[in-house]
Amino acid sequence: MVFKPWIIMPVLCFLIAGCQTTAVLPEPAAEAPPPPSTEEVEKRTPLVVPNTAQLEATRAENVEYLSGQLSTMQEQVIQIKADTSELRKTTQILLARAQMLSDQSAKIVSENIGGSISSTQEAPDLEQLTKQLKSLIKRTDAQYQLVSGYTAKGEWVLIRYDRFSGESWLADQGQWNLLNESEEVLPSVFTIQLLRADKDIKGYVAARVDQATGQSWWLKQDTWLMLQ
Numbered sequence: 001m002v003f004k005p006w007i008i009m010p011v012l013c014f015l016i017a018g019c020q021t022t023a024v025l026p027e028p029a030a031e032a033p034p035p036p037s038t039e040e041v042e043k044r045t046p047l048v049v050p051n052t053a054q055l056e057a058t059r060a061e062n063v064e065y066l067s068g069q070l071s072t073m074q075e076q077v078i079q080i081k082a083d084t085s086e087l088r089k090t091t092q093i094l095l096a097r098a099q100m101l102s103d104q105s106a107k108i109v110s111e112n113i114g115g116s117i118s119s120t121q122e123a124p125d126l127e128q129l130t131k132q133l134k135s136l137i138k139r140t141d142a143q144y145q146l147v148s149g150y151t152a153k154g155e156w157v158l159i160r161y162d163r164f165s166g167e168s169w170l171a172d173q174g175q176w177n178l179l180n181e182s183e184e185v186l187p188s189v190f191t192i193q194l195l196r197a198d199k200d201i202k203g204y205v206a207a208r209v210d211q212a213t214g215q216s217w218w219l220k221q222d223t224w225l226m227l228q
Contacts, residue, residue, distance in 0.1 A: 092187035093164040096212060100189050147194040151203030159194055159206060166190045166208065170222065180223040188212045 148158045160176060161168035166185040169176035189211045197205040206219040217224040 089187050096189045147192050149194045149196055149204055152198045157204050161192050163190055182225050
């Protein structure tokens with residue numbers, strides 16, 4: 001069978017055009033993957049676990065620091081209270097001394113003035129008055145005094161006391177034993193009297209008096225009890 005040239009040429013053109021169209025056509029686009037679910041996101045996200053040991057160590061350090069600060073503040077408050085109490089005690093002792101010195105000085109001056117009135121021409125003996133004042137000051141500055149006595153059994157009783165604080169000690173076997181207080185005693189000027197008492201279990205009685213207020217105490221065993 002013989003093909004004619006004018007028939008072959010159009011057929012070849014159609015074949016070439018079809019090949020070019022097939023090569024130019026783009027491939028279909030791939031579908032986008034669906035978004036991940038919440039569970040997948042949680043599985044992919046790393047879980048951050050806090051360091052428990054580090055947190056506990058930090059907390060312990062903070063607690064220890066605060067405890068130290070609190071202890072320091074408490075010590076400062078205690079020291080301030082102690083200083084205030086000591087200052088008040090010292091002030092009251094000085095006031096008591098000044099009051100006692102003033103009273104005795106006024107008494108001495110009044111006696112010297114009374115003696116000089118009898119003779120208007122006689123000048124006051126300033127030197128003697130100065131000596132009396134110095135002696136008075138010396139006696140006033142004596143802070144501690146002793147009282148003693150004997151019991152019916154011949155035992156020697158000796159008490160030492162602070163005239164301005166009221167503290168007292170009882171001698172026993174070569175040492176001083178502090179006598180107790182039933183309540184707080186404010187600084188003033190005190191005296192103690194000791195007397196033999198055969199009917200008392202101790203063999204003696206002792207009493208203390210505040211010369212400024214008149215408040216009194218009696219000694220029961222080793223404790224001062226206030227007389228109401």
